[in-house]
Amino acid sequence: MDSESLLLSLELASGSGQGLSPDRRASLLTSLLLVKRDYRYSRVLFWGRILGLVSDYYIAQGLSEDHLAPRKTLYSLNCMEWSLLPPATEEMMVQTSVVKGRFMGDPSHEYEHTELQKVNEGDKVFEEEVVVRIKEETRLVSIIDQIDRAVAILPRGALFKTPFGPTHVNRTFEGLTLSEAKKLSSYFHFREPVELKNKTLLEKADLDPSLDFMDSLEHDIPKGLTSSPGSWSIQMERGNALVVLRSLLWPGLTFYHAPYTKNCGYIYVGTGEKNIDLPFML
Amino acid sequence: MEDSSSLKQEKENLERGEEGRPWYQMTAASSQDPRPALSEPPESEQGPDTGPRPQSSPLRSPRSGGSTAVDDLTGPGASSPPSPPQEPFSTPPPALSRQALAAPWQSVKTTGVIPEAVTPHTDPLKQSFDSGESIQQICQSKEDTFQQYQQTNGHLYEPRDVSCNDSKQKELRFDIFQEGESNSNYDLDEAEPEEAPSMLEIAVQSAKAYLLKTSSKSGLNLYDHLSNMLTKILDERPDNAVDIIENISQDVKMAHFSIKLDTLQNENEMLPTYEIAEKQKALFLQGNLEEADQELEDEIAENSLPNVMESAFYFEQAGVGLGTDETYRIFLALKQLTDTHPIQRCRFWGKVLGLEMNYIVAEVEFREGEDEEEAEEEDMTEERGNGESECEEGDEDDLPRSFYKAPQPVPKEESRTGANKYVYFVCNEPGRPWVKLPSVTPAQIVIARKIKKFFTGRLDTPITSYPPFPGNESNYLRAQIARISAGTHVSPLGFYQFGEEEEEEEEEEEGGKDSFEENPDFEGIQVVDLVESLSNWVHHVQHILPQGRCNWFNPIQKSEEEEEEDEEKEEEKEKGEEPDYIEQEVGPPLLTPISEDLEIQNIPPWTARLSSNLIPQYAIAVLRSNLWPGAYAFCNGKKFENLYIGWGYKYSPDSYTPPVPPPVCQEFPSGPEITELADPSVEEEQAFKAAQEAAVLPAKENEDTDEDEEEENDYD
Numbered sequence: 001m002d003s004e005s006l007l008l009s010l011e012l013a014s015g016s017g018q019g020l021s022p023d024r025r026a027s028l029l030t031s032l033l034l035v036k037r038d039y040r041y042s043r044v045l046f047w048g049r050i051l052g053l054v055s056d057y058y059i060a061q062g063l064s065e066d067h068l069a070p071r072k073t074l075y076s077l078n079c080m081e082w083s084l085l086p087p088a089t090e091e092m093m094v095q096t097s098v099v100k101g102r103f104m105g106d107p108s109h110e111y112e113h114t115e116l117q118k119v120n121e122g123d124k125v126f127e128e129e130v131v132v133r134i135k136e137e138t139r140l141v142s143i144i145d146q147i148d149r150a151v152a153i154l155p156r157g158a159l160f161k162t163p164f165g166p167t168h169v170n171r172t173f174e175g176l177t178l179s180e181a182k183k184l185s186s187y188f189h190f191r192e193p194v195e196l197k198n199k200t201l202l203e204k205a206d207l208d209p210s211l212d213f214m215d216s217l218e219h220d221i222p223k224g225l226t227s228s229p230g231s232w233s234i235q236m237e238r239g240n241a242l243v244v245l246r247s248l249l250w251p252g253l254t255f256y257h258a259p260y261t262k263n264c265g266y267i268y269v270g271t272g273e274k275n276i277d278l279p280f281m282l
Numbered sequence: 283m284e285d286s287s288s289l290k291q292e293k294e295n296l297e298r299g300e301e302g303r304p305w306y307q308m309t310a311a312s313s314q315d316p317r318p319a320l321s322e323p324p325e326s327e328q329g330p331d332t333g334p335r336p337q338s339s340p341l342r343s344p345r346s347g348g349s350t351a352v353d354d355l356t357g358p359g360a361s362s363p364p365s366p367p368q369e370p371f372s373t374p375p376p377a378l379s380r381q382a383l384a385a386p387w388q389s390v391k392t393t394g395v396i397p398e399a400v401t402p403h404t405d406p407l408k409q410s411f412d413s414g415e416s417i418q419q420i421c422q423s424k425e426d427t428f429q430q431y432q433q434t435n436g437h438l439y440e441p442r443d444v445s446c447n448d449s450k451q452k453e454l455r456f457d458i459f460q461e462g463e464s465n466s467n468y469d470l471d472e473a474e475p476e477e478a479p480s481m482l483e484i485a486v487q488s489a490k491a492y493l494l495k496t497s498s499k500s501g502l503n504l505y506d507h508l509s510n511m512l513t514k515i516l517d518e519r520p521d522n523a524v525d526i527i528e529n530i531s532q533d534v535k536m537a538h539f540s541i542k543l544d545t546l547q548n549e550n551e552m553l554p555t556y557e558i559a560e561k562q563k564a565l566f567l568q569g570n571l572e573e574a575d576q577e578l579e580d581e582i583a584e585n586s587l588p589n590v591m592e593s594a595f596y597f598e599q600a601g602v603g604l605g606t607d608e609t610y611r612i613f614l615a616l617k618q619l620t621d622t623h624p625i626q627r628c629r630f631w632g633k634v635l636g637l638e639m640n641y642i643v644a645e646v647e648f649r650e651g652e653d654e655e656e657a658e659e660e661d662m663t664e665e666r667g668n669g670e671s672e673c674e675e676g677d678e679d680d681l682p683r684s685f686y687k688a689p690q691p692v693p694k695e696e697s698r699t700g701a702n703k704y705v706y707f708v709c710n711e712p713g714r715p716w717v718k719l720p721s722v723t724p725a726q727i728v729i730a731r732k733i734k735k736f737f738t739g740r741l742d743t744p745i746t747s748y749p750p751f752p753g754n755e756s757n758y759l760r761a762q763i764a765r766i767s768a769g770t771h772v773s774p775l776g777f778y779q780f781g782e783e784e785e786e787e788e789e790e791e792e793g794g795k796d797s798f799e800e801n802p803d804f805e806g807i808q809v810v811d812l813v814e815s816l817s818n819w820v821h822h823v824q825h826i827l828p829q830g831r832c833n834w835f836n837p838i839q840k841s842e843e844e845e846e847e848d849e850e851k852e853e854e855k856e857k858g859e860e861p862d863y864i865e866q867e868v869g870p871p872l873l874t875p876i877s878e879d880l881e882i883q884n885i886p887p888w889t890a891r892l893s894s895n896l897i898p899q900y901a902i903a904v905l906r907s908n909l910w911p912g913a914y915a916f917c918n919g920k921k922f923e924n925l926y927i928g929w930g931y932k933y934s935p936d937s938y939t940p941p942v943p944p945p946v947c948q949e950f951p952s953g954p955e956i957t958e959l960a961d962p963s964v965e966e967e968q969a970f971k972a973a974q975e976a977a978v979l980p981a982k983e984n985e986d987t988d989e990d991e992e993e994e995n996d997y998d
Contacts, residue, residue, distance in 0.1 A: 011605050011606075012605075014603070014604050014605035014608070015604060015605070015608065015640075016635065016927070017602060017603060017604060017633060017912065017927030017928070019598065019601050019602060019603055019605075020601050021598065021599050021600060021601040021893055021894070022598065022599065023894050023896055023897075024601060051906075051911075053885065053886060053889055053908065054889075055891075078895070100935050100936070101883065101884075101885060101935040102885055102908065102935070233635075233636075233637040233638070233736075235638065235639065235640070237711075238558075238608075239556070239557070239558040239559055246635065248637075248736065251929055270911075271911060271933075273935075276937045277734055277937055277938035280733075280734055280735075280938050280940065281734050281735050281736045281931070281938075282735075282736060
């Protein structure tokens with residue numbers, strides 16, 4: 001959610017019970033403004049909150065002029081002092097995939113993981129237990145990146161691609177219509193397209209190059225059938241005045257959009273764990 | 283262009299014929315141009331495109347002011363009165379100008395026609411009149427239209443000075459000539475290749491199609507609008523049309539009127555927005571409907587409604603909770619619930635998220651005796667179910683019946699006790715009707731522990747799972763509510779205490795304390811203590827045993843009682859198979875501190891913290907369950923509340939594992955009852971016969987009967 005319209009956004013996203021206490025709100029409003037100034041971001045998003053056992057991580061993201069460029073991620077424990085997180089790498093993801101369970105809330109906490117590694121000593125090959133230490137900060141980076149790739153979404157038309165390449169906020173975006181708001185195909189993943197390149201020419205024929213340049217949600221796995229939802233739950237709340245998408249794969253991510261207005265955004269409040277039991281639960 | 287040039291020459295011949303000069307002299311003269319006026323007719327002929335421009339004077343000369351025109355024309359040369367050739371002279375330019383306005387190919391054609399009529403003549407002087415006539419004949423039919431064009435053209439180009447300087451005119455003429463030539467060439471070229479027009483045609487068509495696009499607002503299109511504008515301009519012929527083009531456009535638009543066609547059906551939009559607004563309106567109007575003052579007083583005295591807003595305020599400090607407006611709507615919905623049902627105590631339990639809709643859950647306690655009717659109805663249905671199963675058993679005696687008996691169903695707890703202590707109402711949205719959830723059975727709780735499902739938001743959805751869940755989503759929701767309540771409803775130490783009288787009775791009966799009451803002497807606990815030590819929080823909801831009940835039910839005792847009614851043999855057998863005594867399942871008793879809760883793989887089950895580090899003196903203690911994500915509790919020292927907002931499933935760091943399939947039943951052990959002896963052999967039968975015969979004889983004598991029996995036994 002946009003840091004500048006934080007209060008409205010929080011109000012809209014409150015249907016899932018995920019809010020911020022008044023002191024957190026106030027401090028976020030103050031500190032994100034300073035973050036925007038200091039880091040020279042064109043836009044700062046309040047990304048969400050990862051619940052730790054001891055304390056919570058508050059996450060913000062800075063966007064540059066090109067909205068699809070890699071985002072800078074910051075975290076804070078007290079909503080005032082922000083620290084920049086390093087960009088996520090493949091290596092980190094592999095490394096942290098072995099860690100399970102909850103976050104502690106201490107970035108310097110180290111998870112211990114014992115691995116069996118083959119050690120060559122001369123001719124002999126024997127296995128040895130090696131204790132791998134993984135810092136929680138690394139895991140945080142990796143999890144945020146995974147969530148961003150998987151479930152950060154935007155309504156169709158909120159961004160547009162300029163002829164010169166960079167993507168900007170579409171100032172003429174006036175919100176989805178009601179019928180569009182109920183379809184998964186009107187929402188896009190907020191990331192560089194991956195599946196779009198694999199599409200056939202026939203499928204691309206109807207796409208508007210200035211708007212349809214991102215992957216839409218309708219091909220997410222597990223796919224929703226007409227009767228049962230896949231990895232997303234779409235609900236109309238407050239009559240039809242608000243559409244709320246909740247990710248079932250990453251429970252805790254809530255996307256809200258008020259049709260016919262440009263109010264939209266997403267927030268993640270959760271434990272930072274993927275719901276791998278999803279097929280059992282549907 | 284040969285034709286046109288020859289035509290020009292002919293014209294000049296016609297013109298100059300009467301003067302008797304040779305035509306080539308005239309061309310030379312005209313090219314040198316001593317007389318500006320004379321140069322114009324050729325120019326008009328040469329340049330079909332711009333033909334009309336210089337003709338302003340020649341055209342008028344025969345009509346309005348013939349003498350002046352003739353003077354102009356023939357100025358320095360021969361000053362002759364209006365002569366016959368003049369007419370033919372004046373007419374060709376219109377013809378050519380018409381050609382200019384017509385399609386290019388047409389112009390080529392007509393120019394071709396005209397010289398044809400002209401070429402036969404050899405004597406310019408004599409034939410000039412005839413040719414002039416012939417041209418006149420050709421053109422006469424359309425003279426009116428030409429004149430109109432000429433007039434408009436003359437009108438438009440009036441300000442242009444005819445007698446501009448020579449050199450300029452010359453240049454202009456040359457240019458025009460070139461232009462005309464190139465135009466004609468272009469036309470010819472264009473006619474030859476066929477691809478070029480098709481491309482152009484497509485472009486023109488697409489442009490036209492674009493212009494014809496009808497606006498969704500006014501129903502107009504630009505093509506019609508432009509043609510209307512041009513028609514208006516041509517009809518009215520205003521001065522300086524270019525300056526007032528905007529106004530003309532506006533006038534045309536305003537002159538256009540549209541009838542809104544009746545589409546037969548009314549556009550009656552019934553959006554769900556309005557529907558729910560209509561329903562929620564009822565919530566807000568409730569207060570006005572109650573007019574009787576006495577009732578109001580009674581209600582205030584009873585006050586079964588919880589102060590939702592107050593606890594919502596504290597939860598907001600903790601960063602939990604729904605939006606302010608939604609909370610208030612729920613508050614009103616709870617008020618509606620307490621007004622319409624005999625409710626003694628009501629509480630906002632929480633919100634369970636679903637795939638299509640969510641559930642808002644209210645926890646209520648009915649007044650004494652007022653919920654019995656409903657409870658009886660439920661019992662009736664269950665009894666019927668049991669009766670059916672009994673009927674099946676009592677029929678056939680011939681074949682062995684199935685010895686398998688379903689494990690003894692554990693009876694559900696009575697309402698107001700155990701897991702059925704409270705009644706739960708749910709609704710999808712505040713304003714929609716409240717639905718009472720059925721009471722929970724232990725079997726449902728046991729199965730619910732083994733499955734993990736999302737709620738859909740519709741209570742009648744069947745739960746498809748392994749192991750099969752007995753009931754639909756309403757039962758599953760109720761079971762999850764019971765589990766969540768048992769796990770996460772906590773209160774600060776000392777707030778509740780055991781009732782003194784009841785305590786003794788229940789200890790005798792159940793072996794556990796079942797009920798509690800508020801401690802009137804509760805003086806509050808320091809918030810800091812609540813955060814620092816989890817032992818200051820206690821469970822005030824009974825633990826649910828693995829059996830699915832809060833209070834232990836011994837399944838063996840009852841099974842014996844039932845079986846006494848049945849045959850006695852079965853009872854003996856089962857007694858042999860089952861252990862005589864199942865160890866009683868015991869859970870933590872009521873009001874146990876949460877510090878004794880089990881850990882989830884090194885993860886503490888609770889997280890406690892202060893709501894604000896900045897102002898700790900006014901902060902509240904916030905408790906978060908790690909076992910049930912979404913369950914929160916707060917305490918500000920005196921007051922406390924529990925709330926659950928979440929998906930309704932339990933946390934586990936490991937992925938969900940479906941329960942293993944039940945063990946396969948062992949076959950009957952192969953023993954003497956199963957195995958058969960080999961068929962009796964011939965020898966045996968013969969021996970048996972012999973023995974029989976031998977036996978018959980002694981039988982008559984009544985001797986040795988004992989031996990026979992012994993022998994028979996041996997055969998067996």
